[in-house]
Amino acid sequence: xxxxxxxxxxxxxxxxxxxxxxxxxxxxxxxxxxxxxxxxxxxxxxxxxxxxxxxxxxxxxxxxxxxxxxxxxxxxxxxxxxxxxxxxxxxxxxxxxxxxxxxxxxxxxxxxxxxxxxxxxxxxxxxxxxxxxxxxxxxxxxxxxxxxxxxxxxxxxxxxxxxxxxxxxxxxxxxxxxxxxxxxxxxxxxxxxxxxxxxxxxxxxxxxxxxxxxxxxxxxxxxxxxxxxxxxxxxxxxxxxxxxxxxxxxxxxxxxxxxxxxxxxxxxxxxxxxxxxxxxxxxxxxxxxxxxxxxxxxxxxxxxxxxxxxxxxxxxxxxxxxxxxxxxxxxxxxxxxxxxxxxxxxxxxxxxxxxxxxxxxxxxxxxxxxxxxxxxxxxxxxxxxxxxxx
Amino acid sequence: xxxxxxxxxxxxxxxxxxxxxxxxxxxxxxxxxxxxxxxxxxxxxxxxxxxxxxxxxxxxxxxxxxxxxxxxxxxxxxxxxxxxxxxxxxxxxxxxxxxxxxxxxxxxxxxxxxxxxxxxxxxxxxxxxxxxxxxxxxxxxxxxxxxxxxxxxxxxxxxxxxxxxxxxxxxxxxxxxxxxxxxxxxxxxxxxxxxxxxxxxxxxxxxxxxxxxxxxxxxxxxxxxxxxxx
Ligand SMILES: Nc1ncnc2c1ncn2[C@@H]1O[C@H](COP(=O)(O)OP(=O)(O)OP(=O)(O)O)[C@@H](O)[C@H]1O
Ligand SMILES: [Mg+2]
Numbered sequence: 080x081x082x083x084x085x086x087x088x089x090x091x092x093x094x095x096x097x098x099x100x101x102x103x104x105x106x107x108x109x110x111x112x113x114x115x116x117x118x119x120x121x122x123x124x125x126x127x128x129x130x131x132x133x134x135x136x137x138x139x140x141x142x143x144x145x146x147x148x149x150x151x152x153x154x155x156x157x158x159x160x161x162x163x164x165x166x167x168x169x170x171x172x173x174x175x176x177x178x179x180x181x182x183x184x185x186x187x188x189x190x191x192x193x194x195x196x197x198x199x200x201x202x203x204x205x206x207x208x209x210x211x212x213x214x215x216x217x218x219x220x221x222x223x224x225x226x227x228x229x230x231x232x233x234x235x236x237x238x239x240x241x242x243x244x245x246x247x248x249x250x251x252x253x254x255x256x257x258x259x260x261x262x263x264x265x266x267x268x269x270x271x272x273x274x275x276x277x278x279x280x281x282x283x284x285x286x287x288x289x290x291x292x293x294x295x296x297x298x299x300x301x302x303x304x305x306x307x308x309x310x311x312x313x314x315x316x317x318x319x320x321x322x323x324x325x326x327x328x329x330x331x332x333x334x335x336x337x338x339x340x341x342x343x344x345x346x347x348x349x350x351x352x353x354x355x356x357x358x359x360x361x362x363x364x365x366x367x368x369x370x371x372x373x374x375x376x377x378x379x380x381x382x383x384x385x386x387x388x389x390x391x392x393x394x395x396x397x398x399x400x401x402x403x404x405x406x407x408x409x410x411x412x413x414x415x416x417x418x419x420x421x422x423x424x425x426x427x428x429x430x431x432x433x434x435x436x437x438x439x440x441x442x443x444x445x446x447x448x449x450x451x452x453x454x455x456x457x458x459x460x461x462x463x464x465x466x467x468x469x
Numbered sequence: 470x471x472x473x474x475x476x477x478x479x480x481x482x483x484x485x486x487x488x489x490x491x492x493x494x495x496x497x498x499x500x501x502x503x504x505x506x507x508x509x510x511x512x513x514x515x516x517x518x519x520x521x522x523x524x525x526x527x528x529x530x531x532x533x534x535x536x537x538x539x540x541x542x543x544x545x546x547x548x549x550x551x552x553x554x555x556x557x558x559x560x561x562x563x564x565x566x567x568x569x570x571x572x573x574x575x576x577x578x579x580x581x582x583x584x585x586x587x588x589x590x591x592x593x594x595x596x597x598x599x600x601x602x603x604x605x606x607x608x609x610x611x612x613x614x615x616x617x618x619x620x621x622x623x624x625x626x627x628x629x630x631x632x633x634x635x636x637x638x639x640x641x642x643x644x645x646x647x648x649x650x651x652x653x654x655x656x657x658x659x660x661x662x663x664x665x666x667x668x669x670x671x672x673x674x675x676x677x678x679x680x681x682x683x684x685x686x687x688x689x690x691x692x693x694x695x696x697x698x699x
Binding site for chain 2: 087372374376
């Protein structure tokens with residue numbers, strides 16, 4: 080049994096006050112835009128770092144070192160890991176293990192000025208084969224045993240802006256950029272890759288930073304980890320490669336999220352007050368109409384519901400507008416320091432259905448919060464008083 | 470005829486601040502089912518107040534008010550709302566149509582409180598609008614209709630749920646002579662053809678003369694035509 084005012088009655092009342100509705104919704108949409116953008120930033124970061132690497136690779140770093148840059152692994156430890164069961168082998172029979180060395184190198188940021196800490200990864204033939212997602216998109220691969228480097232596409236595009244033919248100095252040597260690679264918008268795109276042994280010489284390092292191991296199959300992970308833990312020579316932290324980089328996004332993503340939510344809550348107070356003023360005006364303008372509806376037999380509850388729905392719809396409209404505007408932010412790429420690794424990371428803002436849903440819900444909630452008091456006021460009127468009003 | 474409306478020493482006192490304002494002072498009145506009563510009297514005499522009490526949108530301060538045997542003042546609020554929806558049709562001086570709804574939707578409004586389905590509602594609304602001569606104006610909005618047409622839509626709305634009682638507070642107060650006549654002719658038909666009991670407040674003796682019975686109110690008391698009628 081239907082016992083309420085129709086949705087179209089609610090919607091048309093909102094539409095009848097076009098200008099007020101648009102202005103109020105614009106204020107709310109601004110808050111929604113900020114909120115959505117922040118969520119998209121956090122999501123973009125997670126998306127980028129979480130999409131780095133593969134589940135069939137394992138990253139090994141020294142226990143407690145958190146990042147590859149801070150970790151050291153000796154040659155002996157590396158040889159021992161190579162002999163463990165569960166490793167994949169290349170068609171030529173080499174064990175799938177890449178001994179990698181990572182250093183942070185300061186490079187000037189173009190537009191904003193300042194310095195970016197760029198990850199320079201010394202890798203191996205194995206390392207390249209284990210990351211098939213990193214494809215050369217221009218120029219060519221670096222030659223092993225040379226001072227050639229390739230740069231991730233984000234480093235080629237973004238603030239750092241390296242180009243093929245550039246020669247850059249670090250580790251008391253000049254390195255020639257010979258190619259640009261794209262790793263599917265993952266964290267690798269923010270790195271510079273070159274020959275591992277060359278880099279160890281240049282930086283006068285004896286130890287590697289991390290080991291990347293290819294598993295025979297994804298299921299051999301547990302067996303491999305257990306075997307590794309039994310070795311007395313090494314105390315290591317082990318994670319699947321994808322998880323390893325995903326975990327590096329958490330601190331910054333959470334920070335962005337908390338900051339964004341704080342700002343959003345503060346702004347939303349203004350938006351809720353705006354919605355409230357609009358809804359009070361709506362009630363005041365329609366006092367006689369409310370009295371009429373009550374006389375016809377609609378209950379106080381029907382009136383409350385109609386005004387709450389109107390406020391929720393106002394919020395929904397604002398949410399949709401804010402979301403629409405925010406969707407254009409997907410074109411924006413952010414280059415910043417990952418507080419967890421102190422290294423430069425470039426990511427694009429990402430909209431997901433989850434974010435859209437969350438933001439619309441939030442916007443409707445703002446509307447409803449603004450609408451509750453006016454709706455209660457509308458329902459509290461005595462019928463005869465409401466009918467007597469102009 | 471049995472009395473549809475039975476009023477005994479009905480009193481109504483408003484409060485303005487902490488000052489009591491007595492408006493109705495012991496009204497006795499019986500209105501038979503099918504009667505057509507017009508309520509006259511000077512401004513401020515309490516006509517609207519009495520009509521509102523009969524229509525169940527205001528509560529008496531003293532006395533009894535039975536409608537079809539129901540003591541409506543004793544009904545809980547939501548029951549009273551349901552009672553109004555089922556038993557009373559309202560016609561207001563300023564029509565009180567919903568500006569955002571077209572004629573069809575305005576007339577349909579009270580049916581949203583009934584279990585009727587969409588198709589049945591459509592049938593009812595079309596019949597009612599045809600009866601008031603506005604079948605061709607169904608999709609017009611109130612601001613696209615003349616005052617007289619709006620009042621006819623309001624009458625269609627008042628009769629859509631087939632209530633026993635129709636209350637009208639100065640239904641022609643805002644209309645020109647011709648439109649007023651149209652409205653009064655309609656009320657005649659509601660009373661004569663459909664057997665609706667009508668209570669109408671009016672200032673205009675010509676209007677009042679259209680009713681079967683005249684009741685005169687002055688300073689909160691009936692001075693003429695009260696009691697059980699003729
Ligand atoms: N809600 C209220 N609060 C206080 N006083 C009221 C209220 N409603 C009506 N009154 C007073 O009661 C008296 C009678 O009002 P009512 O509206 O019944 O008169 P009326 O006969 O319909 O007059 P009119 O012809 O001008 O419409 C008036 O003095 C009015 O000011
Ligand atoms: Mg009056």
